[in-house]
Amino acid sequence: xxxxxxxxxxxxxxxxxGRSMALELADQGAKLALVDLSEDDLERTVGLCSxxxxxxxxxxxxxxxxxxxxxxxxxxxxxxxxxxxxxxxAGITRDGLFVKVKDGKVIKKMSxxxxxxxxxxxxxxxxxxxxxxxxxMIETQSAGCLINIxxxxxxGNMGQTNYSATKxxxxxxxxxWAKELAxxxxxxxxxxxxYIGTEMVLGMKPEALEKVEAGIPTKRLGKPEExxxxxxxxxxxxxxxxRCFEVDGGLRV
Ligand code: NAD
Numbered sequence: 001x002x003x004x005x006x007x008x009x010x011x012x013x014x015x016x017x018g019r020s021m022a023l024e025l026a027d028q029g030a031k032l033a034l035v036d037l038s039e040d041d042l043e044r045t046v047g048l049c050s051x052x053x054x055x056x057x058x059x060x061x062x063x064x065x066x067x068x069x070x071x072x073x074x075x076x077x078x079x080x081x082x083x084x085x086x087x088x089x090a091g092i093t094r095d096g097l098f099v100k101v102k103d104g105k106v107i108k109k110m111s112x113x114x115x116x117x118x119x120x121x122x123x124x125x126x127x128x129x130x131x132x133x134x135x136x137m138i139e140t141q142s143a144g145c146l147i148n149i150x151x152x153x154x155x156g157n158m159g160q161t162n163y164s165a166t167k168x169x170x171x172x173x174x175x176x177w178a179k180e181l182a183x184x185x186x187x188x189x190x191x192x193x194x195y196i197g198t199e200m201v202l203g204m205k206p207e208a209l210e211k212v213e214a215g216i217p218t219k220r221l222g223k224p225e226e227x228x229x230x231x232x233x234x235x236x237x238x239x240x241x242x243r244c245f246e247v248d249g250g251l252r253v
Contacts, residue, residue, distance in 0.1 A: 001143065001235055004029035007080040008235070009073075011063050011129055012090030014041025016198035017149065020224030021087055021231050022049050022056070028232055032056040033076045035063065035090070035129075055080075063090045063125030073132035082142045085235050086133040088126035088170065089149045093200065094118050095159040115162045122166035130177060130188075138184045145235050146181075148174045148190040149227075152248050167192070171244045178242030187241040189234045194248025196222040217250035 008025055012018040013034030019041075022032050026049040034049075034056060036042045042058035049056035057079055061072045076083060094114040100107055130146045137144035148170035153160050155168075170190060177188035195201050195212050201221065204212070213220060230247050234240050246252055 001084065001145065001238055003232065003235060005031060006084040006235075007031045007033065007076070007082050007142075008085035008087065009033040009035060009076060009083065009129070009133065010087045010089055011035045011125065014038050014045055014058075016200060017193070017196060017224050017227050018087070018089045019045045019048070020228040021089065023052070024225065024228035024232055025235075026052040026054045026056065028236075029054060030085075031080055033059060033080065035059045035061050035072060037062060063088075063129055064120040066128055069125075069128040069132055073129075073136050077136050077140065082140045083133060083136045084142050084144045085147070086129060086144070087147045087149065087231055088129055090125055091122045091149060091151075091166075092118060093160070093163050095163065097159055098161050110161055118162040118166055122163070123169045126170045126173065130173070134177070134181055134184070134186060137186055143185040143238075144187070146174065146177055146186065146188040147231060147234055148188075150190045150192040150244060152192050152194050152246065152252055154192055154244075155252065174244070175242050182241065187238070189240055189242065190244040191227060191230050191234070192244050192246045192248065193227050194222055194246075194251040196224055196227055198224055215251070216248075217253060220249065222247060222249055 008030045010018050013022050014036030039060050046056045046058045061068045097109040100109045150171045151167040153164045153167050156164050174188040174190040
């Protein structure tokens with residue numbers, strides 16, 4: 001797919017990895033529909049993309065709300081008339097140990113709220129956005145690609161029962177969509193980033209961050225642009241479908 005004038009939706013496009021993806025795709029000439037909860041963040045990213053001479057629009061929406069997602073994709077088609085790509089990037093963490101022994105008593109450490117919040121955004125949000133995106137791609141006869149942002153945590157990680165489950169889930173959904181939607185000229189794939197220098201990671205305690213960096217074979221955090229370039233690579237290569245790309249400095253080797 002040549003990305004010039006192709007329409008790509010990025011959820012969580014206001015900041016962090018989503019912003020970096022938007023700027024990278026703007027460099028390739030794509031038209032961008034950026035979705036986030038924060039209007040201010042969206043406006044900043046839209047401004048940066050517009051400076052690169054591409055059409056970019058902001059949409060404030062909660063990806064976990066079915067009705068909001070339906071309206072969102074109707075609005076996107078009204079504004080752009082076609083849809084060629086979706087990056088399910090919006091994601092949150094609500095970390096905590098599963099259970100813990102405190103004063104000789106075993107207690108529930110991860111609450112059902114922590115579980116549900118992460119399920120709602122990371123897993124249900126990706127499901128809802130991809131379902132609407134697939135419908136619009138088929139209806140407008142646009143060749144398209146769905147990309148889920150997973151994580152190295154998909155293999156399981158301390159304190160991340162909820163997050164790991166969602167990140168394994170989005171990878172499995174991408175495989176399923178690759179199988180189901182190929183007949184409509186729609187591909188699907190996922191990216192599993194390692195530790196990348198965004199607010200989500202830079203917010204860790206400095207000692208913990210130092211330990212993380214020391215454990216990465218390349219001895220540094222990833223740059224958001226390195227994930228953004230992987231998005232471009234997948235979108236541009238029409239023979240990629242169903243695979244998960246690990247971009248983690250060798251952490252899982
Ligand atoms: P971030 O917190 O900087 O950005 C996430 C964005 O998603 C924010 O702009 C936030 O407002 C938006 N968002 C959250 N909930 C939303 C909702 N319900 N509806 C719409 N938008 C919502 O995080 P990031 O580091 O840029 O991470 C982006 C994605 O990459 C996430 O899915 C994350 O799990 C994944 N990831 C990040 C790293 C990393 O090291 N940063 C590593 C692996 C995976």
